[in-house]
Every structure is written in structure tokens, then in C-alpha cells.
Amino acid sequence: MTLFFFLLIAIVTVISAILVIVLRNPIHSALSLVLTFFSIAGLYILLNAQFIAAIQVIVYAGAIMVLFLFVIMLLNLEKEKRVSEKHPLQKAFGVSIALFLLGGIGSIVATGVLYGNMGTETAAKVSAVGNTKAIAGLLFTDWVLPFEITSILLIAAIVGAIVLTKKEL
Amino acid sequence: MPSDYFPVFVFLLIAVGFPVMIIALSSIVGPRKPSPEKLMPYECGVDPIGSARKRLSVKFYIVAMLFVVFDIEAIFLYPWAVIFKDLGVFGVVEMGLFIVILFVGLIYAWKKGVLEWE
Numbered sequence: 001m002t003l004f005f006f007l008l009i010a011i012v013t014v015i016s017a018i019l020v021i022v023l024r025n026p027i028h029s030a031l032s033l034v035l036t037f038f039s040i041a042g043l044y045i046l047l048n049a050q051f052i053a054a055i056q057v058i059v060y061a062g063a064i065m066v067l068f069l070f071v072i073m074l075l076n077l078e079k080e081k082r083v084s085e086k087h088p089l090q091k092a093f094g095v096s097i098a099l100f101l102l103g104g105i106g107s108i109v110a111t112g113v114l115y116g117n118m119g120t121e122t123a124a125k126v127s128a129v130g131n132t133k134a135i136a137g138l139l140f141t142d143w144v145l146p147f148e149i150t151s152i153l154l155i156a157a158i159v160g161a162i163v164l165t166k167k168e169l
Numbered sequence: 170m171p172s173d174y175f176p177v178f179v180f181l182l183i184a185v186g187f188p189v190m191i192i193a194l195s196s197i198v199g200p201r202k203p204s205p206e207k208l209m210p211y212e213c214g215v216d217p218i219g220s221a222r223k224r225l226s227v228k229f230y231i232v233a234m235l236f237v238v239f240d241i242e243a244i245f246l247y248p249w250a251v252i253f254k255d256l257g258v259f260g261v262v263e264m265g266l267f268i269v270i271l272f273v274g275l276i277y278a279w280k281k282g283v284l285e286w287e
Contacts, residue, residue: 002171005178045174055244063237070233073225127170136248140256144263147245151270154238158274161234162281165227 006046013039026072030065037061048123051131231283235275242271 016039019032037060044053108114126134139147210217245267253260278284 005171042178046171048171050174051248059237059240059244063233063240067230067233067237070225070230074227074230130251132248132251136252137255139248140252140260140263148263148267148270150241150245151267154241155270155274155277157234158238158278161231162278162283165231166281166283 002046006043009039009042009046013043027069030068030072033068034061034065037065048126049131051135228286231278235278235283238271238274242268 013036016032016035020029020036023029023032037056041053041056041061044050044056121134129137246264249256249260249264253264256263
């Protein structure tokens with residue numbers, strides 16, 4: 001049953017991710033990116049990471065997408081201005097990188113090392129205390145410095161956005 | 170367990186399937202008689218002026234950026250609220266520091282007049 005849902009969600013994820021780069025209208029790309037984010041949240045649920053799944057929907061499919069849409073509307077290329085600029089080396093470059101990545105994935109599949117070592121926090125152990133509580137217990141004790149540094153990162157985002165957009169500071 | 174989320178999956182299926190069914194039905198059953206007036210973009214009955222694809226003001230972007238930042242702050246408060254009794258004073262201090270740093274950002278935005286819509 002899990003395999004069925006995994007395959008279903010994985011296929012939706014891959015197809016919507018391909019649509020993001022294939023679709024010509026940037027708004028359509030953004031909408032398929034929303035679908036990609038939602039299906040990744042589904043994959044997180046299958047991995048027993050319910051808290052991360054909720055965050056994925058709230059932050060990525062919600063907040064980050066609002067930001068993306070505003071950027072698209074800021075740039076707002078009208079149809080006649082959407083001329084695709086093609087560099088002569090573009091295609092060769094893209095194909096060689098794709099082949100390189102395919103080789104990397106292929107070598108991992110061929111050597112059969114698809115699974116890493118199991119961590120100490122198993123799904124049964126986490127669900128005994130609760131998903132959010134398990135994350136919180138680690139985040140606010142062992143990982144308190146990265147947590148505090150996150151606030152520096154966020155304040156840098158605020159200051160950066162204001163400095164870039166305000167005419168007179 | 171992932172199986173607890175099966176109702177959510179069913180809900181999503183219905184939420185997507187219902188509008189798809191309605192739109193498909195109306196496109197099959199409904200008659201189509203297009204005229205220039207009907208194909209015009211609808212703007213509350215007023216004749217549309219200019220292109221609808223206008224550039225948005227960059228002010229919207231700053232508001233969205235502030236929203237993202239404080240959204241993430243709220244996200245961090247959820248797991249903290251679950252265990253703040255176990256953390257005791259340490260928990261209050263670490264979250265206090267986090268909020269104070271972000272509050273400085275809010276004051277900065279405020280002083281720069283971002284929150285005002287000139």
C-alpha cells in the first residue's frame with residue numbers, strides 16, 4: 001500500500017517538476033511548482049515526517065510561492081517580450097550536465113547502495129513521543145546555535161529586501 | 170503513521186475532483202456563443218483600460234518578504250510551544266533571543282517606513 005502511494009506521489013512530483021521547466025507561461029510554471037511542493041509534502045508523510053510535511057505546505061507552498069509570484073509579477077514579461085534567448089553552447093552544456101548526473105545516479109543504482117545506515121531515531125521511537133516533540137527536543141537543546149543563527153539569516157533577508165527596494169533609506 | 174493521513178488524501182481527491190468534474194461538465198453541456206463583449210476581461214462592469222499585465226509595485230514584494238520571515242518565526246514557535254515547559258528558563262531565554270533579533274528587523278523595517286503605504 002505504501003509502495004502504491006509512493007509511486008503515485010513520486011510520479012506526480014516528477015511530472016509537475018518537469019512541467020515547471022517545460023511550460024512557457026511563468027505563472028503556469030509557478031502553479032506546477034506548487035503541485036511539486038505539495039507532492040513532496042506527501043513524500044515526507046510517507047517518510048513519517050509529519051511535522052516537516054506541514055512545514056513544507058505552510059512555508060513552501062504558501063509563503064515562498066507568494067514571494068515567487070510577486071517576483072514574476074514584478075518582472076512581468078509580456079508575450080512579445082518573452083523571446084527565448086539561446087546561446088549556441090546552451091544545448092551542449094545542458095546535455096553534458098544531464099549525462100553527468102545520469103551517470104552519477106546510474107553508478108549508485110548499479111553498485112546497489114540505495115539505502116544508508118538506519119539512524120537511531122526510528123519511526124516507532126519518534127511516534128512514541130510525537131513527531132513535533134521529537135524535533136523540538138533536539139532543535140532547542142543540541143541544535144540551539146543553528147536555531148539562533150537562523151534569526152540572523154532572517155534579519156539579513158529583511159535588511160537585504162529593504163535596502164534593495166527602498167528608493168531613499 | 171502515514172496511514173493516518175489517508176483521510177487527507179481522500180479530501181484532496183474530492184477537492185480536486187469536484188471542480189474538475191464541474192468544469193468538464195459545463196464545457197461539455199454548456200452552449201458556446203462567443204462574442205467580443207463576452208470575451209472581454211471582466212472588471213466589475215467597467216470597460217478595461219490598458220493591459221492587465223501591468224508591473225506590480227515593488228512594495229508588495231517587501232510585504233511578502235516580511236510575511237515569509239515572520240511566517241518562519243511562527244513555525245519555530247510551534248515546536249517550542251510543545252516542549253517549553255520541559256526546557257524551563259533556558260527555553261524562555263533562547264526563544265527570547267530569537268524573537269528579539271527578529272524584532273530588531275521589524276523595528277528596522279518600521280523606521281525605514283516599509284509598513285507605510287506612501
